[in-house]
Amino acid sequence: MKMYINGSIKEFNGVKxxxxxxxxxLNLNGKRFAIEKNGEIISKNFLDGVYFNEGDKIEIIGAVxxx
Amino acid sequence: MxxxxxxxxxxxxxxxxxxxxxxxxxxxxxxxxxxxxAAINASQSKIVTVAIRRVNLGQSPDEPSLLEFIPxxxxxxxxxxxxxxxxxxxxxxxxxxxxxxxxHNLVKLEVLGDPDTLYPNVIETINAAEIxxxxxxxxxxxxxxxxxxxxxxxxxGCCAIMPLASLIGSGMGILNPWNLEIIIDKANVPVIVDAGxxxxxxxxxxxxxxxxxxxxxxxxxxxxxxxxxxSAMKKxxxxxxxxxxxxxxxxxLYSASPSSPTKGLIK
Numbered sequence: 001m002k003m004y005i006n007g008s009i010k011e012f013n014g015v016k017x018x019x020x021x022x023x024x025x026l027n028l029n030g031k032r033f034a035i036e037k038n039g040e041i042i043s044k045n046f047l048d049g050v051y052f053n054e055g056d057k058i059e060i061i062g063a064v065x066x067x
Numbered sequence: 068m069x070x071x072x073x074x075x076x077x078x079x080x081x082x083x084x085x086x087x088x089x090x091x092x093x094x095x096x097x098x099x100x101x102x103x104x105a106a107i108n109a110s111q112s113k114i115v116t117v118a119i120r121r122v123n124l125g126q127s128p129d130e131p132s133l134l135e136f137i138p139x140x141x142x143x144x145x146x147x148x149x150x151x152x153x154x155x156x157x158x159x160x161x162x163x164x165x166x167x168x169x170x171h172n173l174v175k176l177e178v179l180g181d182p183d184t185l186y187p188n189v190i191e192t193i194n195a196a197e198i199x200x201x202x203x204x205x206x207x208x209x210x211x212x213x214x215x216x217x218x219x220x221x222x223x224g225c226c227a228i229m230p231l232a233s234l235i236g237s238g239m240g241i242l243n244p245w246n247l248e249i250i251i252d253k254a255n256v257p258v259i260v261d262a263g264x265x266x267x268x269x270x271x272x273x274x275x276x277x278x279x280x281x282x283x284x285x286x287x288x289x290x291x292x293x294x295x296x297x298s299a300m301k302k303x304x305x306x307x308x309x310x311x312x313x314x315x316x317x318x319x320l321y322s323a324s325p326s327s328p329t330k331g332l333i334k
Binding site: 029036 | 096
């Protein structure tokens with residue numbers, strides 16, 4: 001299945017993936033981030049219960065230097 | 068706030084939070100996280116701004132992150148909405164920031180109007196501030212030096228008003244001290260000059276006018292020696308604050324009052 005992550009198309013095996021699995025695959029475990037699915041923020045406490053499917057638009061953000 | 072009643076330690080109080088420094092600094096444009104941290108240390112700032120951006124998906128697991136260099140037990144983060152040109156973008160960014168920072172709700176709202184000047188779009192700013200405040204955020208707001216807009220932003224509940232000295236990144240200093248004075252005179256929340264400071268004397272002038280603090284990034288990060296400039300800015304802000312509290316003498320075109328005694332002259 002294909003999903004849009006931070007504006008880029010990414011290909012994944014299967015028809016769905018949990019948010020926790022996605023974070024692991026992206027090497028983001030232990031990092032500070034916030035995640036949004038189709039414009040809705042997903043609480044860090046509920047990553048296991050959220051599934052991503054074909055065509056979902058996912059944003060994963062962090063803090064960077066800025067003024 | 069123009070009154071000179073200061074708390075015992077003269078802390079900066081924003082939305083009930085107390086800070087020991089009146090200098091707020093940004094974390095952008097440095098060569099490295101190490102240099103960022105060294106500049107923050109030299110500035111002795113307690114509030115540091117951060118931007119919210121998409122994470123780099125190709126990163127290795129051990130790639131360092133900014134927040135590891137400025138831990139939350141030492142500093143208060145001020146997530147900003149730099150790069151947002153609409154209220155919707157700004158609101159979305161700050162809601163993500165709140166999730167990122169485990170419910171932290173003190174934020175810097177800026178909604179820009181133009182990519183060339185980065186001048187604030189005050190209409191979008193007001194719209195965003197109203198929604199964010201209703202949503203439980205403590206909003207420190209970047210705005211123009213228009214006293215009417217500044218008062219409106221306070222009236223809708225912003226916890227600090229942050230007028231520009233001059234355009235973001237310009238280093239042009241305070242272009243309209245008279246407007247800043249009016250904003251300070253009318254405000255009942257902290258007024259913090261944000262943007263346009265170029266060197267230490269600009270920060271001192273802002274504080275002498277009665278600003279409660281100064282927020283800057285480029286003036287430090289793009290100095291030839293950012294660490295030394297951070298130290299200079301710390302002293303400049305403290306110096307200006309002390310001069311404001313001390314109360315300057317009246318200006319006179321000339322004085323018939325010499326500093327040395329007029330009696331006992333050797334004749």
